[in-house]
Amino acid sequence: MLSGGLTAALGMAGVALGLSAIFGETRHLKISWLLPLVGVIFDLGQVGGFFVAATGAVSIAVGIYAVGYAQREHWARFPLVMLPLFVAAMLLVPAAGSVTTFLLAWELMAGASLVLVLSEHQREAVRSAGVFYAVMTQLGFAAILVALVVLSAAGGGDAFATIAAHAGGLSPGTRTAVFLLTLMGFGSKAGLLPLHAWLPRAHPEAPSPVSALMSAAMVNMGIYGIIRIDLQLLGPGPHWWGLTLMIFGAVSAVFGVLQASVATDLKRLLAYSTTENMGLITLALGAATLLSSYGAHQVAAMAMTAALLLILSHAAFKTLAFLAAGSVLAATGLRDLDKLGGLARRMPGTTVMFGIAALGASGLPLGAGFVGEWLLLQSLIHSPHENNTLLALTMPLSVGAVALTTGLGIAAMVKAFGVGFLARPRSAAAAAAREAPASMMAGMGIAAAACAVFAVAPVLLGPVLSHVLTALPSVGGREAGPALGTYLRLPGIAGSMSPGLIAAALVVAVILALGLARWGARHRPVAATVPLWACGADSLSSKMQYTATSFAEPLQRVFDNVLKPETDVEVTHFAESQYLVERVTYRTLLADPVEQRLYTPVVRAVTIWAQWVRRAHPGSVHLYLTYGALGLLIVLVIAR
Amino acid sequence: MSWIGKIRRVGRIVEAADEAPEATAAPPTGVTGSLQLRHVDCGSCNGCELEISGAFSSVYDAERFGARVVASPRHADGLIATGVVTRNMHQPLLNTLKAVPEPRVVIAVGDCAINGGAFAQGYGVVGSVADVIPVDVQVPGCPPTPQQIIAALRTVTGR
């Protein structure tokens, strides 16, 4: 109770602080005595405030939810203590104003999340996921560390303000190095390919409130890093920066959603959906960078607004989805969609919540993600293409990538909702589900309310988005973004849309359709509930229903070359006769192909290299002392 | 492209319609000219099936009187049953009729469906269709001709 309340309170403080930073002055805070040599500097501007507010909002919902969840799942004391600490660390990262503070807050956040992932460390899967996560986070941190150290060395200081002042004088080599390293490090945190493999391993194994925080708030920190360092501090970049961001974004989006559409574990599906959405956001950032590097600032402003809106809407529906998945896990003990089903009768509230989240994740009208995606598509189709072959080729391909992502996302969410919640239960555990307690429903309700706001009334976000945009002059901030009123109007371009009006008109249309169906009602015999049509058989067992695996099988077949499933068929014959079959076992395994093709060879190479280096460590203390002295000598020579 | 020539050469091959017969069963729900039927083969020799598919073919064209065969009993107004009811098909026939929404009709086609026909004394036979479910229209014959089947359908559709 205390832990959840504290988390929610921190969340509210975060929202207040973030909003005040967006609408008011940038806040400075310097605590010189906390760290030797450089002190701790906090510098909360519009961009930082945006992310602090987003994180805070997610934390409010998760905090309230965690009150009921921790009770139901009997959490130990340690995770309860770490939860508010994790939120506090996440709130500190966007507020950091110097390289040291940033790295400190980053490691604090990573450490707290690692501890929380290992909450149920009795299970083997959790332990291996924790190790994987720890290694990849530290690798990413190493990249970020090198990048920021290079940046502060070249920029002449530790504080971001100092670096920004000197940003014009950085050499192209430095900028390229920093860009690539930060892309690697922050991209890994955001879950972009090819360093995403920790996401589908760690997020399912963490407890659900922690998964929600990680997927909806922590991955945003990767995006924050890219925006703050590469787009704001380093200023306008060359064309290939935007192109690189777009390529990584598009590939992550398509690959992530493809894996989500064939995943049968509910939380793994949602984790891959996070990769997909981060890919879309990076695509939008890349489009904004590329367009403004060609001087199309108005369209770039549209793309940047789309990115910001996608960040917020993703935070809303991903929180709701993970909280609902947590409710299902707490009620049934199952994450496997192939064993769920029929939850709409036993847990109607959770079903509605997950339905809202799935609608938001699919990018359909009336969903939270529709407006952001619409803005992204509009910015892509309105890019100037006269005499510009690069844009003329990239933009159609990007539209194709976004469209394929949306289509596959719809398939993934229909599968998750339809197979997991509708029809009849496929196992005894699913049939025995209980609805979640009031605090969990309240937490989900807050996230659902946010989804509803994004779906029909994005006008409420207009002032926030326009203020944040002014802080990003290098990606279109010089121009005004799209006007978010009752109608979304695109400045200078003929284009408008009104999600609220579409929702209202759809309700009217559905009522009209129901009215059409009432025609002739007086002549009807009395309505009846009848058994399912089983093609003449007496009844259908619940095993005859389509499972998630069978639902996704056509898609798996179409994308066979990308997914590379491992199929194993084992036929056991009778001992007496080879012509009679006793048993056939069919096993199919869908692992992450990037992990198999990229990580395994790298790990093998590193292991071989490490074995070779081991020869230099024979165990003699004299040799180690010599190494130490040599190292010190080299450092002294260089530092002269 | 040769198909277009073929279509033009063959032209209209449907036979002229006979006079409309008297109605023996009211059209379901009172709307004339619309009858969807679910076919159930209770245990026939398929002779009646061939004649029924002939009735719906291009030569006799039962569709012009509003009759159609559909894929699910939920979409149907009734059953068109052929063959004697065998033991294995006894329960499925009952289940199929239960799946049809009210108001519904049952049309029994062929001597086997009406009174057991050639298989009346068989060991795997439960009885005729009328022994199992209430029948509204009967079409005698072994097998009945397509014209006889269409005449029976027209007594229900009213067209």
Place this chain on the structure above:
Amino acid sequence: MNATIGLAGHTYLTYLATALQVLAVIVGAPFIVGGMRQVRARLEGRAGGGIGQPWRDLHKQLRKQQVTPQGTTVVFGFAPAVVAGTALLIAAILPLIALGSPLDPAADLFGVVGLLFLGTVALTLAGLDTGTAFGGMGSSREITIAALVEPTILLAVFALSVPGRSANLAAIVSATADNPGHLVSPGSLLAFVALAIVIIAETGRLPVDNPSTHLELTMIHEAMVLEYAGPRLALVEWASGMRLTVLLGLLANLFLPWGVAGADPSVLAILIGFVAITVKVAVLAGLLAAGEVFIAKLRYFRIPELLAGSFLLALLAVTASYFFATPTN
């Protein structure tokens, strides 16, 4: 750009035109389906049931008993209304009779595509909700096709929005009406073919899906609705017909916009627009039905190849419209 946009800025006659559009789609959709069946029947040498047959069937189905299978939820119950509702909303948005629909600034072509998919998703969830093997099979196949057809649709929208520099439908149609030379440009022709394939895939016509098959293993759309009966079945069939009609109307007015009344129409212009769209949709439907006589259904696992081909066509359409487009105003 028109300064007076928003619901209040429209004349009484544009509201009338929009209402007439919706009414025409409601009344005309079964006739279009009946007309297509008649064309097919005549080409097969039969007499056919007449173009009024679907109306008779609808009338009868509305008077039958409403049966709800055990184990289904409200999703099964309300999905037909949602599909029909989205089709009606699209009919109100599209510039079928007149250009200045009050809903035109509220939803552009991307919004229309989104609403179309919303209807598809509703029916797919209903198929899963039945909990039968055929329902799940139909849903799985339908959603695979929908996922693979989306890139083609959005790229075709992209290609169409290049000449008018906008994705709002009134702008696209009036841009084509003002510059008829666009229609014979390679981009436009490729977009037409891509869009035609998309419509065939979305509405479940041959060669993607056979609407009159009885073999469940060959069904896509039919398999999802095997459990529906009576009034809900009537609504589902009606909604399918309405979707086909509005999509054919969209295709007609995007590529043959003559006859459409302007943004501020007179009564005569509305009547001309009504007659024009009826003729265009009837002709397109007849051509589609005649084409179906010559094609067999594709095997299901060949459909992704067809959709990949249409994606390439749409991509070429966009590239062609970039390099060959004559800029407007």
